[in-house]
Amino acid sequence: MNPEPITLPVSELKPALAGLGKIILNKSTLPVLRTIKVERTSDGWICLTATDLDRFVTVRLEQPAKGEPFALLVPFEDLAKLTKSSNKGDSIHLEPGTKEDVILRFNLDDQLGETRAPSFPVQEFPAIPRIQANPVPVSESFRLALHEAMACSSTDETRYVLNGACIDVSQPEAHYLVGTDGRHLFSCNSFNLPFQKSLIIPKHKFLGWKDFNLDGAWQMKLTDSSDGKNQLLQISSRRWRFITRLIDGNYPNWRQVIPNPRDARTTLTLEPDKLDAVIQLIERMPNHDEQYHSLGIEYHEKECRLAFKSTAEAPWTRVPLPHCKAEGKPVTIFVDRRLLLKALQFGLTTIGIIDELSPLRFYLGGRQMIIMPVRPNESNPQDNKAPAPPPKETPIPSPPPTIQERKPQSMPTEPSDTPSPPANTLLGQLQLAIEEVDEIGAQHHQTYKKLRDVSTKLRGMLMTQKANDKELRTLRQHLRGLQTMRI
Numbered sequence: 001m002n003p004e005p006i007t008l009p010v011s012e013l014k015p016a017l018a019g020l021g022k023i024i025l026n027k028s029t030l031p032v033l034r035t036i037k038v039e040r041t042s043d044g045w046i047c048l049t050a051t052d053l054d055r056f057v058t059v060r061l062e063q064p065a066k067g068e069p070f071a072l073l074v075p076f077e078d079l080a081k082l083t084k085s086s087n088k089g090d091s092i093h094l095e096p097g098t099k100e101d102v103i104l105r106f107n108l109d110d111q112l113g114e115t116r117a118p119s120f121p122v123q124e125f126p127a128i129p130r131i132q133a134n135p136v137p138v139s140e141s142f143r144l145a146l147h148e149a150m151a152c153s154s155t156d157e158t159r160y161v162l163n164g165a166c167i168d169v170s171q172p173e174a175h176y177l178v179g180t181d182g183r184h185l186f187s188c189n190s191f192n193l194p195f196q197k198s199l200i201i202p203k204h205k206f207l208g209w210k211d212f213n214l215d216g217a218w219q220m221k222l223t224d225s226s227d228g229k230n231q232l233l234q235i236s237s238r239r240w241r242f243i244t245r246l247i248d249g250n251y252p253n254w255r256q257v258i259p260n261p262r263d264a265r266t267t268l269t270l271e272p273d274k275l276d277a278v279i280q281l282i283e284r285m286p287n288h289d290e291q292y293h294s295l296g297i298e299y300h301e302k303e304c305r306l307a308f309k310s311t312a313e314a315p316w317t318r319v320p321l322p323h324c325k326a327e328g329k330p331v332t333i334f335v336d337r338r339l340l341l342k343a344l345q346f347g348l349t350t351i352g353i354i355d356e357l358s359p360l361r362f363y364l365g366g367r368q369m370i371i372m373p374v375r376p377n378e379s380n381p382q383d384n385k386a387p388a389p390p391p392k393e394t395p396i397p398s399p400p401p402t403i404q405e406r407k408p409q410s411m412p413t414e415p416s417d418t419p420s421p422p423a424n425t426l427l428g429q430l431q432l433a434i435e436e437v438d439e440i441g442a443q444h445h446q447t448y449k450k451l452r453d454v455s456t457k458l459r460g461m462l463m464t465q466k467a468n469d470k471e472l473r474t475l476r477q478h479l480r481g482l483q484t485m486r487i
Helices: 010-020 076-084 140-151 157-162 272-284 337-345 428-484
Strands: 006-009 035-040 046-051 055-060 070-075 091-096 101-108 111-118 136-138 164-168 175-180 184-191 199-202 218-222 232-236 240-245 266-270 294-300 303-308 317-320 324-328 331-336 350-353 360-364 367-371
Touching: 006 010, 006 035, 006 046, 010 046, 010 055, 010 076, 010 091, 035 076, 070 076, 070 091, 070 101, 070 111, 076 091, 076 101, 076 111, 140 164, 140 175, 140 184, 199 240, 266 272, 266 294, 272 337, 294 337, 294 350, 331 337, 337 367
Parallel strands: none
Antiparallel strands: 006 091, 035 046, 035 070, 046 055, 055 240, 091 101, 101 111, 136 218, 164 175, 164 199, 175 184, 184 367, 218 232, 232 240, 266 324, 266 350, 294 303, 294 331, 303 317, 350 360, 360 367
């Protein structure tokens, strides 16, 4: 006897599939990863789960339902197509069919239509982790800082340890959230979390999904692991649960690259309520440099200005930087306008500048972003002169170095056959630390990927073998039928 069908209201199913779709791997070699596990618990709650093996996302529907507990697997694509063609007030009813399919019933005028979709035994779905730990409340400021740190993290897979946000708990009095890609770095402090070791949360688009962030306050759970490896982190809201594997490895010593605030010789301060106007002004400025997106910031004769070019051959055009107060020494410095816009969109209203070649520090309270200056094209150095330039104008520099290129000026270098990287690069003190952890992290990541590939191939072989066995059984049944026929 089949159990009571599971009923999924379309009004809840559409947003649920939008979130689960951020985890589903449409091109996965494992067909089971393209399915959703739909489960009715012993308490009557209806839960839908998707996974890509490294992450699990579960959503619970608003109301419990009657019926005994059971689960089945439904292809995501089939369920999404059926949901898209249904009305908001409709429902989709699921019940098991044969061992190889599942039955989906849907509203069709005044009756129920029926379709079947291929399925798999529930046992083939990866086991959903259960983290037994006390939940840690997540404040709104922490959630905002996490998104900002993720936005500054690296997307380079060869630098796996930088592909996420680090929760640094090395200083008990002030925990930090940090993210960097080697060209800019974001950090935020004033947190106090009950974690014994620092951890790195991998970046994923689900964390920035609007519905997940609007589904109530977040809570975190962390698996207990003495060696700190293969740990899982759970972030849950009112109805959603996101479980991810943490990044193994040691995060670079990012504090070494933060400029000392006392070293700033020029300080620019923008009015917080006028940031949108400044952002719109920068977005309207022509961009002559598609590679480095260079934009100049000047402070001369008690006036702040922005410098840009309409084309690479054109002279620099300067316009006043509105709503800006400045103090300190005159300076001209060039930055990547994309990073400048990001810092302003984060609401960082104060800019500390040491000199033309040192990193800029954007900050507000305990939040800060460190950005490396760039060097625009030097083909027309005379273009750097303003209509009424001061006697000593900073020459226009050329392309930006990255974190990997910088070495501390005070650190002696060993003889090498290759030329030493320039000293005027951002966050160069991370050079040695990054090289060491990247080498270890890359080896670990490659090993993990190979193991996962082997597992994927074995699962694929298992699926193929099951399909062959099924065809063989069908063929045998046909042969038996032919043997019983009489002419």
